[in-house]
Amino acid sequence: MRPCLPLLLVSLVLPSGPALTAADRSPSPAPTVAERLLVRGLEERRAYDILGSLLKAAPSRMSGSPGAAAAVEWGRKTMEELGLETRLEAVTVKAWRRGTAEARILKSPKGGAAVPLAAAGLGNSVGTPAAGITARVVEVNSFDELDALGEKVKGKIVFFNRPMNRTYLNPFRAYGEAGDQRYAGAGRAAVHGAVAVLVRSLTDRLDPHPRTGMMAYPETGERIPALAVSTLDADLLSLRLKEEPDLKVFYRTDCSPLPDAPSHNVIGQITGTEKPEEVILLGAHLDAWDLSPGAHDDGGGCAQVLEALRLIKALDLKPKRTIRGVLFMCEEFGGQGGRQYAQAEARRGEKHLAAIESDAGVEMPLGFGIRADEAVVQAFQKHLPLVETFGMFFIRRGYGGVDIDPLRESGTVTIGLATDAQRYFVYQHGALDTLDKVDERQIELGAAAMAALACALAEEGLPAVP
Numbered sequence: 001m002r003p004c005l006p007l008l009l010v011s012l013v014l015p016s017g018p019a020l021t022a023a024d025r026s027p028s029p030a031p032t033v034a035e036r037l038l039v040r041g042l043e044e045r046r047a048y049d050i051l052g053s054l055l056k057a058a059p060s061r062m063s064g065s066p067g068a069a070a071a072v073e074w075g076r077k078t079m080e081e082l083g084l085e086t087r088l089e090a091v092t093v094k095a096w097r098r099g100t101a102e103a104r105i106l107k108s109p110k111g112g113a114a115v116p117l118a119a120a121g122l123g124n125s126v127g128t129p130a131a132g133i134t135a136r137v138v139e140v141n142s143f144d145e146l147d148a149l150g151e152k153v154k155g156k157i158v159f160f161n162r163p164m165n166r167t168y169l170n171p172f173r174a175y176g177e178a179g180d181q182r183y184a185g186a187g188r189a190a191v192h193g194a195v196a197v198l199v200r201s202l203t204d205r206l207d208p209h210p211r212t213g214m215m216a217y218p219e220t221g222e223r224i225p226a227l228a229v230s231t232l233d234a235d236l237l238s239l240r241l242k243e244e245p246d247l248k249v250f251y252r253t254d255c256s257p258l259p260d261a262p263s264h265n266v267i268g269q270i271t272g273t274e275k276p277e278e279v280i281l282l283g284a285h286l287d288a289w290d291l292s293p294g295a296h297d298d299g300g301g302c303a304q305v306l307e308a309l310r311l312i313k314a315l316d317l318k319p320k321r322t323i324r325g326v327l328f329m330c331e332e333f334g335g336q337g338g339r340q341y342a343q344a345e346a347r348r349g350e351k352h353l354a355a356i357e358s359d360a361g362v363e364m365p366l367g368f369g370i371r372a373d374e375a376v377v378q379a380f381q382k383h384l385p386l387v388e389t390f391g392m393f394f395i396r397r398g399y400g401g402v403d404i405d406p407l408r409e410s411g412t413v414t415i416g417l418a419t420d421a422q423r424y425f426v427y428q429h430g431a432l433d434t435l436d437k438v439d440e441r442q443i444e445l446g447a448a449a450m451a452a453l454a455c456a457l458a459e460e461g462l463p464a465v466p
């Protein structure tokens with residue numbers, strides 16, 4: 001028989017085992033700063049609301065676009081409302097017009113049906129002639145395979161179809177290994193006279209949504225257009241090519257690169273009481289690809305930066321060193337905002353001890369990854385108890401973040417919030433990166449953990465390396 005509810009509650013609350021000793025009854029030690037940040041964060045859960053506010057004010061934030069300008073204005077206003085010392089720093093960013101994109105397998109003389117392919121332009125791609133391109137398709141899985149075909153791809157569409165390796169535990173590793181097709185595929189195919197490229201979307205899931213992302217052209221050579229195709233349609237096209245190697249695809253897009261544009265990094269800080277020129281930076285990127293509102297990539301990171309600063313103010317903590325939030329612009333087109341931040345005149349006289357970035361999705365935080373020598377990573381182990389406060393369990397070597405990476409040149413230790421990234425490439429750069437995929441508690445835990453590590457570093461400086 002199940003106990004009735006009151007009995008069940010009593011049994012859960014009462015301690016079992018031996019009676020309490022005097023030591024057990026003594027008052028518990030005062031909560032640590034990390035514990036106070038945790039409790040306050042979970043109590044108020046504002047990170048999720050801040051993210052919702054960003055996605056409402058600026059649902060589309062592609063670098064150089066009016067939506068990105070709206071995001072900058074939102075950032076400035078929100079930071080001021082939080083009582084942070086706020087300013088904008090001018091940066092020059094990349095810009096690109098998506099326009100429209102279409103691709104379809106044409107009906108073949110042998111009776112194969114016409115099939116539209118779910119496709120989207122890759123950022124920075126040039127367009128096709130207005131009438132589009134009709135051409136045969138050559139499937140390849142690597143640049144080696146492409147180079148071996150050489151002249152045989154002349155006048156054709158090269159179809160890069162190497163999937164992300166789903167056997168890796170770390171999906172970022174698989175992303176990194178498959179990324180060359182998207183980034184450099186068009187340039188490599190153009191060398192052999194190809195007229196366009198189709199690239200399998202960088203996700204390990206089979207679904208109908210194309211994923212965009214940055215591509216680039218070599219300095220010299222023909223510039224040919226590049227479209228991503230959904231993984232489902234990539235499989236379909238591959239299958240059809242096996243049956244009908246000479247099938248043709250119609251391919252048209254009017255996307256085009258635009259001139260560089262003015263924009264801003266958004267900065268808000270709590271100035272240090274004793275060493276204001278020494279900075280602990282919390283960062284994320286404000287721009288996002290435009291096929292979704294970019295909830296995980298990286299609106300959520302921006303919300304965590306703001307929430308971390310809000311929590312520090314809410315607890316009336318007075319850091320000895322400056323804790324600065326920076327919402328960077330133009331990460332997705334190559335990290336222009338981060339580079340210009342590191343090189344700005346305003347950095348003179350400042351010393352950035354550490355920078356912590358959130359740009360790995362805002363799911364359950366697992367630990368911190370540090371891009372530094374093993375000795376530095378070892379020294380940071382003193383903060384492991386702080387990290388464990390948030391249910392996280394490691395500080396280890398890893399990657400900091402695209403936006404903060406340029407600060408390494410001047411000796412900054414760069415640190416990335418590491419999360420459970422198993423679902424990240426379901427969302428990233430496609431239509432599925434929306435607010436409903438974000439969990440209120442997980443995003444909050446990441447924000448509070450960033451706040452806690454920033455407070456510890458602002459108080460004590462970097463841990464001494466033996």
Ligand SMILES: [Zn+2]
Pocket residue numbers: 285297298331359
């Ligand atoms: Zn990102």
